[in-house]
């Protein structure tokens with residue numbers, strides 16, 4: 191990588207108080223190899239246009255204020271080397287806010303939905319505390335390690351505003367709120383775990399509406415992997431008897447049924463098991479496409495029923511399921 195590169199920054203501009211429509215302004219900068227995206231935002235403001243607005247505070251990846259998007263990629267400006275992005279995207283970088291529909295001014299967005307959802311999961315230890323304790327509340331290293339990476343969340347919102355489920359479902363709590371729900375539910379000092387599991391098990395706001403796209407894992411600058419925490423919340427809901435029968439939990443059960451029976455995913459059984467035979471009509475068009483593509487097999491002249499061939503060594507898979515299954519479906 192050369193020491194400097196001429197880079198064009200195509201920058202989103204909008205002032206919700208005065209502008210009818212957003213527009214983009216271009217700035218050309220000679221960018222050094224050690225400069226961060228935050229340095230470039232500062233240079234736009236200090237050298238070109240004092241009205242350019244963005245949030246920043248710590249410059250050390252701690253406060254979570256400087257989240258933006260660069261060429262659509264969720265970016266923490268004070269952690270991201272600028273020329274690394276030039277290597278990835280070329281000499282023109284598109285600088286945009288985390289969510290254009292929430293813009294107050296330029297890069298500054300209204301994060302109210304993020305904070306409201308965060309507050310909803312009670313992101314703190316809920317416990318009756320003795321006001322005059324005689325000794326500290328100890329935790330083992332294993333207990334502490336359970337929530338360690340989730341504890342590193344800086345509430346930057348990168349995962350939340352990268353999440354497609356947040357965009358289409360305004361009730362969906364989102365990956366950052368789930369990460370917080372997980373972090374405090376596994377804390378041995380906390381007493382509100384059941385409440386959080388009940389909240390996050392609801393259809394709509396809860397983890398079952400996650401589409402498992404892994405965008406949140408990609409977006410997180412602290413490598414927290416929110417989707418992994420979401421999966422753990424799924425398991426905890428089953429383990430602690432909070433999961434209720436609905437299309438989502440039956441879908442999870444249906445997955446396991448197929449694996450136990452054939453060692454393979456039985457798509458047709460999952461649909462009929464989770465949505466009922468009437469519900470299958472909704473998916474008739476997809477089923478016909480699958481038939482055409484040879485993904486649904488015929489058995490004794492009948493499609494769908496017992497149609498999946500068993501894998502070799504099915505007993506090995508069944509043993510593995512028995513050993514590894516931590517919850518009762």
Ligand code: SF4
Pocket residue numbers: 349352353354355356364365399400401402403404405406407416417420
């Ligand atoms: S994996 Fe789930 S929570 Fe993460 S971004 Fe995708 S839909 Fe959102």
Ligand code: SF4
Pocket residue numbers: 342343344345346347348349350365366369409410411412413414416
């Ligand atoms: S989980 Fe990661 S991306 Fe999401 S808010 Fe926390 S630090 Fe930011």
Ligand code: FES
Pocket residue numbers: 245246247248249250251252253254255256257266267268269
């Ligand atoms: S300025 Fe604090 S995280 Fe970037």
